[in-house]
Amino acid sequence: xxxxxxxxxxYDIPLNHLDFVYVEKCTNAREMEKIxxxxxxxxxxxxxxxxxxxxxxxxxxxxxxRLFRYEEPIKQSDVLxxxxxxxxxxxxxxxxxxDQALNELKKDKLLLDMxxxxxxxxxxxxxxxxEQSKPTKKAQVPAAAQPSKPKEERIKATDYRKWDxxxxxxxxxxxxxxxxxxxxxxEAKMASQQKPISEDALLDEKKSMYxxxxxxxxxxxxxxxxxxxxxxxxxxxxxxxxxxxxxxxxEYNCAILYxxxxxxxxxxxxxxSHMKLNHYIAAISDCEACLQLxxxxxxxxxxxADANYAQGRxxxxxxxYQRVLQLDPENTSAKKSLEKLNSQVGELAPSNAxxxxxxxxxxxxxxxxxxxxxxxxxxxxTKEKPPADSKPSVAKVTPVSKSPEPKEYDLAELVKPxxxxxxxxxxxxxxxxNKMQAPKTGLSKQSAPNIQPKxxxxxxxxxxxxxxxxxxxxxxxxxxEI
Amino acid sequence: MDKPQLIEHIHEPxxxxxxxxxxxxxxxxxxxxxxxxxxxxxxxxYELNEDKVVKIKSVEKKVAFKCGTFGASSLRNRHMxxxxxxxxxxxxxxxxxxxxxxxxKAHNGIINTIDAIGGTQIDCGAPExxxxxxxxxxKVWDIRQGQAPVVDMSPPPQMGDGINNTGSRRDCWAVAFGxxxxxxxxxxxxxxxxxxxxxxxxxxxxxRWEATMKNGICGLxxxxxxxxxxxxxxxxxxxxxxxxxxxxxxxxxxxxxVEERNAGRSVGTNGxxxxxxxxxxxxxxxxxxxxxxxxxxxTGSIRLWNYEYPDKRVIDDSDGNKIGVGGTMxxxxxxxxxxxxxxxxxxxxxxxxxxxxxxxxxNVRVLITTKLNTY
Numbered sequence: 001x002x003x004x005x006x007x008x009x010x011y012d013i014p015l016n017h018l019d020f021v022y023v024e025k026c027t028n029a030r031e032m033e034k035i036x037x038x039x040x041x042x043x044x045x046x047x048x049x050x051x052x053x054x055x056x057x058x059x060x061x062x063x064x065x066r067l068f069r070y071e072e073p074i075k076q077s078d079v080l081x082x083x084x085x086x087x088x089x090x091x092x093x094x095x096x097x098x099d100q101a102l103n104e105l106k107k108d109k110l111l112l113d114m115x116x117x118x119x120x121x122x123x124x125x126x127x128x129x130x131e132q133s134k135p136t137k138k139a140q141v142p143a144a145a146q147p148s149k150p151k152e153e154r155i156k157a158t159d160y161r162k163w164d165x166x167x168x169x170x171x172x173x174x175x176x177x178x179x180x181x182x183x184x185x186x187e188a189k190m191a192s193q194q195k196p197i198s199e200d201a202l203l204d205e206k207k208s209m210y211x212x213x214x215x216x217x218x219x220x221x222x223x224x225x226x227x228x229x230x231x232x233x234x235x236x237x238x239x240x241x242x243x244x245x246x247x248x249x250x251e252y253n254c255a256i257l258y259x260x261x262x263x264x265x266x267x268x269x270x271x272x273s274h275m276k277l278n279h280y281i282a283a284i285s286d287c288e289a290c291l292q293l294x295x296x297x298x299x300x301x302x303x304x305a306d307a308n309y310a311q312g313r314x315x316x317x318x319x320x321y322q323r324v325l326q327l328d329p330e331n332t333s334a335k336k337s338l339e340k341l342n343s344q345v346g347e348l349a350p351s352n353a354x355x356x357x358x359x360x361x362x363x364x365x366x367x368x369x370x371x372x373x374x375x376x377x378x379x380x381x382t383k384e385k386p387p388a389d390s391k392p393s394v395a396k397v398t399p400v401s402k403s404p405e406p407k408e409y410d411l412a413e414l415v416k417p418x419x420x421x422x423x424x425x426x427x428x429x430x431x432x433x434n435k436m437q438a439p440k441t442g443l444s445k446q447s448a449p450n451i452q453p454k455x456x457x458x459x460x461x462x463x464x465x466x467x468x469x470x471x472x473x474x475x476x477x478x479x480x481e482i
Numbered sequence: 483m484d485k486p487q488l489i490e491h492i493h494e495p496x497x498x499x500x501x502x503x504x505x506x507x508x509x510x511x512x513x514x515x516x517x518x519x520x521x522x523x524x525x526x527x528y529e530l531n532e533d534k535v536v537k538i539k540s541v542e543k544k545v546a547f548k549c550g551t552f553g554a555s556s557l558r559n560r561h562m563x564x565x566x567x568x569x570x571x572x573x574x575x576x577x578x579x580x581x582x583x584x585x586x587k588a589h590n591g592i593i594n595t596i597d598a599i600g601g602t603q604i605d606c607g608a609p610e611x612x613x614x615x616x617x618x619x620x621k622v623w624d625i626r627q628g629q630a631p632v633v634d635m636s637p638p639p640q641m642g643d644g645i646n647n648t649g650s651r652r653d654c655w656a657v658a659f660g661x662x663x664x665x666x667x668x669x670x671x672x673x674x675x676x677x678x679x680x681x682x683x684x685x686x687x688x689x690r691w692e693a694t695m696k697n698g699i700c701g702l703x704x705x706x707x708x709x710x711x712x713x714x715x716x717x718x719x720x721x722x723x724x725x726x727x728x729x730x731x732x733x734x735x736x737x738x739x740v741e742e743r744n745a746g747r748s749v750g751t752n753g754x755x756x757x758x759x760x761x762x763x764x765x766x767x768x769x770x771x772x773x774x775x776x777x778x779x780x781t782g783s784i785r786l787w788n789y790e791y792p793d794k795r796v797i798d799d800s801d802g803n804k805i806g807v808g809g810t811m812x813x814x815x816x817x818x819x820x821x822x823x824x825x826x827x828x829x830x831x832x833x834x835x836x837x838x839x840x841x842x843x844x845n846v847r848v849l850i851t852t853k854l855n856t857y
Contacts, residue, residue, distance in 0.1 A: 064812055071783055071816035077491045077533070077850060088491070088850060089532045091833055092510045099509035105558050115600075115608040115665050117624045118632040121687050125637050125680075183801070186733035205664070216604050224557055227508065227832075228604070235709070238772050242791055247709075 007038045018044060023054045029062035036067055101223050213257060229259030233266050236273075245273045264293040268300050275303065280311040298328045305337065314341060485853065486786060488817040492535050492848040498524050500840035502549045505830045506560060506576070507602070511538070512828070512838045513562060513576070514846050517546030523566055525550075527576060530848060541579040545570065553598030553659070553707075554609035554625070563611045565593025571613055573625055584625040591616030599659040599668070603708045607665045614654030620672045622684065633684055635672070652676055660704030660728075661711040671714060673699025679716060691736050697722055701765045704728070705772035713789065715775055717762035721745050723777055723811075725789055730796045730806035740808035745777055745785065763825040770834045774814070774857055778824035782841060784849075785816040788857060814857075819847060 008015065011034040016022065018035060026032050036058050038044060039051040058065055077085060155162045217225065236251030252270035256263040271286035287304035290297055305320030318341050324334040502515040510530040518524050523546045527539040543566075550564040555573075561583055563573045569589035572582040593613045600609035610632065611623045621631035637651055656673035668684040677695035679702075682688075697719035705713040711728040714737075718724075723745035726737045745762045760780030768774040773789045792807045799805045822842035830836040835851040 069813050069816065071785075071818060074488060074490045074817040074819050074849075077489055080489060080850070080852070084852065085533070085850075088833075088836065091836075092530050092532055095508065095510050095832070099506075099511070102508055102557060102560070114626075117608060117627045118610075118622075118684075120627075120630055120632055120634075122634045122636070123682055123687055123689065125635060125689070183733060187803075190731060190733055209664075213604065227557065228602070231602075234770050235706070238706075241771075241773065 006043050007034075007041055008044060011038065013038065015044070018047070018050065020050060020053060023050070023057055026057065027061065029058065029065070032058045032061055033065055033067055040067075098223060101221075105221055105223070210257070213254070217258065225259045226262065229255045229262070229266070232258065233269065236266070236269060240269065240273055243276075245276045248273045249277075261293075264290050264297065264300075267293070268297065268303070271300070271303050271307070275307060275310070278310075280307045283307040284311065296327060298324055298331065301327065302331065302334060305334070309337065309341070314344070317341065484856070486815050486856070487852045488784060488786065488815055489850045489852065490819070490847055491850045492530070492533070494528070494535055494846045494848075496526070496844055496846060499842065499844060500826065500846055501547060502826045503838045503840045503846060504550055504552060504562070504828050505836075505838060507552055507831050508557060512848075513550065514840065515547035515550050515564065516840075517567070518542070521546050521567070523547040525564070525574075525579065528846075535848065539576070539579075548593055549596045551596050551598045551611070553601055554611050555598075555601045556609075557602055563596060563598055565596045565613050565615075567592045569593055569615055569617070571596075571611065571623060573611075586623070586629050588613050588621060588623065588631070589615035589617050589619060594653070594655050595657050597657050597659050599662055599707050603662070606662050606708050607668055610659075610668075612657045612659060612670050614657040614672055616653045618651040618654055618674075620654055620657055620670065620682070622670065633670075633682075633687070635670070635680075635682055652678065656699050656702040658702040658704055658714075659707050660714065662708045663710045667710075669704075669711060671702050671704070673702045673716065675699075677718065691731065693736060695722060695724070696720070700761055700763050701777075703765050703767060703775075705767045705775070712772065715765040715767070717745070717765045717777060719761045720759040721762055721779070723762050723765070723787075725808070725811060727795060727806040727808055730804050732799070732805040733803055735805060738806040738808045740789075740811055742787075742811055745779065761823065763823050764827050766827050766829055768834075768854065769829050769831045771854065771857055774854065776827060776829075776837075778827050778839065780823040781818070782820035782822055782824055782843075783816055783818045784824055784827070784839070786814040786851065788812045788814050815851075820845065 013031070013034055017026075017031075018039065023032075023035065026035070032054065036051070036054050039047060039054060055067075058067065155166065220228070232251045232255035236248045236255060239245070239248035239251060249270055252266045252273065255266040256270070267286045267290035271283045271290065274280070274283035274286060284304060284307045287300045287307060290300040291304065294300070301320055301324045305317045305324060308314075308317035308320060318338070321334045321338045321341065324331050325338070328334075496514065496516065498516040498518045500514055500516045503512060504515075505512045506527070512528055512530070514524075514526045514528065516524050516526075523543040525541045525543075525547060526537055528535045529538050546567040548565050548567055550562050552560060552562055554563060555561040559575070561573050561575050563571065563584075565571050565588070569587060569591055571584075571586050571588040571593060573584040574582055593615050595614040596611065598609070598611040600607050608624055608626075611625070612620060613623065614620045617636075619634065619636035621635065622633040624632045653675040654672055655675055656671075658671045659668065660671060661667050661669035666685050669690065670682040670684060672680045672682065673695075674680075675698040677697050677699060679693045679695060679699060680689055681691040683690040695716065695718050699716055699718050701715075701717035703715050704711055705715070714726040714728050716722075716724045716726065721744045723742040724739045726739040728737055731737055744759070762777050762779050764778040766776050768776070773791075774786065775789070776784055776786050778784050789809050789811055791809045795807055795809075796804050797807055819839070820841040820843045824839055824841045827839040828837060830838075835854045837849045837851065838846065839849060840846050
């Protein structure tokens with residue numbers, strides 16, 4: 001009978017490698033795994049210290065090694081603290097009332113317009129399996145279907161006459177062509193499976209989806225709305241973790257739509273997603289919405305401060321950081337940022353005169369108006385604002401064929417001149433006019449396509465518009481006040 | 483300890499073979515489906531009351547129950563769709579289980595597996611149920627439609643009818659819905675005993691893709707049913723666990739995946755794998771975090787995994803085609819529950835970390851998993 005190999009032989013590791021000095025120097029994670037495995041098996045004897053040292057070394061080299069996977073008999077719930085079990089206990093009681101409420105809801109039928117029943121159909125397994133199968137099989141099908149139809153017969157080794165006629169180049173070319181054709185077919189098939197999605201179709205779809213959602217929402221009970229909202233919020237978090245921020249924003253939109261009264265967390269999360277996409281203005285409005293629902297929310301304050309800073313509104317940012325410290329005096333992030341701001345304080349726009357004008361130019365006024373006109377969906381309005389500094393590369397410079405599109409301006413830009421004003425008052429004021437004009441042309445082009453993608457109904461487009469004359473007015477205003 | 487811990491909260495012995503366990507949405511109740519020794523079907527409803535469970539209802543029927551789901555029922559009615567050993571699909575109102583809401587002889591053989599969708603999602607297509615059976619057929623049902631399936635994916639008749647001449651016929655062990663992100667798109671994934679994996683596209687009514695695993699497929703689940711398909715977890719006999727990245731389909735290579743070979747085996751206390759290869763019976767993604775999922779293995783162990791996405795999920799290959807990149811899987815935690823396979827598992831849809839599972843040792847367990855929110 002063949003003797004079983006010891007692990008040492010199996011792994012081909014010399015015995016003298018099982019040694020403190022060698023283990024210390026070893027840099028090969030794979031070998032280290034083998035050494036740990038041998039030591040653990042106990043085949044070479046029991047060396048607890050060496051094992052410990054090698055395990056530490058392995059942890060250093062390869063922290064996620066399979067050898068660190070442990071499985072233990074399941075623990076009973078008595079290992080948990082009362083404190084940890086309590087949420088579950090409380091939950092079992094809390095969920096009962098919801099359960100009860102649902103049972104009562106059962107009586108009133110929900111009249112959602114359900115999608116219609118699918119037409120009866122059959123997917124033929126046999127056909128598709130020959131059609132779909134491996135590329136090797138596929139290669140034969142088109143070959144047979146070739147127009148020239150040369151019956152691919154094997155040329156006998158002795159049949160010299162045929163070999164004379166055989167042109168390897170031609171054959172190679174034919175093979176290449178076949179390959180090409182296969183690829184094209186596959187691609188065509190994929191294309192047919194993946195619906196051709198044009199931007200417009202997508203927009204329409206989204207728009208109608210939100211409209212339908214609104215309709216459904218009215219029929220749902222608060223309990224159901226809360227459930228759905230929570231589900232969308234969690235889904236948004238998942239997308240966020242996977243760094244798919246656009247999708248995350250979509251999910252948060254839904255969550256907010258479903259349950260606007262308890263949407264503080266969704267607003268907050270949407271704000272972060274916007275921050276990640278560098279949409280600071282949207283982030284700011286989301287933070288503000290969150291703070292309206294939960295004025296004490298430290299995270300939202302901090303985020304608002306960050307967003308304001310990123311947007312160049314240092315003064316607002318400064319006040320917000322102070323507010324954060326008011327709520328949470330230990331907040332290190334706020335402290336640091338405040339220090340940073342303090343060091344830049346020379347750059348901060350000075351006092352009240354200019355400050356007033358900022359108010360005048362700020363979108364807030366418009367926003368408030370918009371809000372008052374469409375109370376039921378304030379966040380929709382705030383969403384309409386163009387992402388502040390979307391890079392030109394992102395914004396497609398599609399020829400703006402829909403010319404009557406409301407032009408939008410980066411309102412934040414208007415703040416900047418105030419800083420300039422501070423140093424050289426008069427010249428700057430004059431320069432202002434030019435400055436305002438300069439970015440405008442570029443900006444309007446960029447932002448015009450940006451406004452379109454908002455699927456929701458725009459309750460008051462003129463509110464958001466800052467038409468040219470308006471801008472000019474404000475310029476005059478600026479100069480007057482100075 | 484900062485990693486999640488799997489803990490047994492309640493242990494409830496029963497006197498029948500458990501086949502499926504499911505939480506009733508938005509409640510502390512769960513349903514246990516099984517088969518008594520006299521092969522009668524049994525459905526027990528339990529309610530979790532702080533630290534004990536109370537049986538609140540028990541229903542017995544003539545045919546043993548195999549699998550059930552709440553996926554196609556709305557929050558208001560919470561009807562359960564159940565497949566049984568004789569191929570009958572019934573939808574029961576748990577308040578009045580004697581009179582099924584819908585009842586159809588769906589298959590010629592046992593319904594091995596069931597999945598459903600469209601109940602709670604608004605505006606994401608019709609509520610539908612898909613069943614997979616020993617007769618090799620996969621059928622999609624809409625309970626508003628009489629007695630015929632809305633989509634039928636049966637093998638051709640020359641392969642036998644499920645009772646006679648079934649030699650060449652496959653046995654469908656696992657089905658799953660996915661990709662239902664609007665009212666048109668919908669995908670059914672089906673896994674067969676010979677390791678075939680077929681992805682059916684219900685919109686274009688075609689086979690979107692197929693692949694063959696080394697072993698029979700026991701469990702399938704999309705990480706989410708109602709988003710554009712993202713990941714598909716597949717478990718097989720002999721311990722295979724594969725996670726496909728479903729975002730990108732390469733024209734010839736299909737979907738990319740990451741594989742774990744010994745996911746069903748016991749790891750042993752010192753991390754050295756020993757013992758036979760064991761089936762991975764079931765895979766279930768956490769409803770609150772799609773990148774965490776749990777597998778139940780043939781040695782009575784459960785393992786919690788974490789999937790990490792690669793830096794770039796899509797790359798261009800040499801031909802300029804897009805090809806997906808598989809991520810990595812890390813085992814987060816593992817525990818042995820039983821000496822028998824853990825073959826059914828259900829996370830609570832509303833409470834993070836709460837789960838119920840059944841094993842072939844005639845026990846039902848309520849589990850708590852701690853610190854899941856840290857992921």
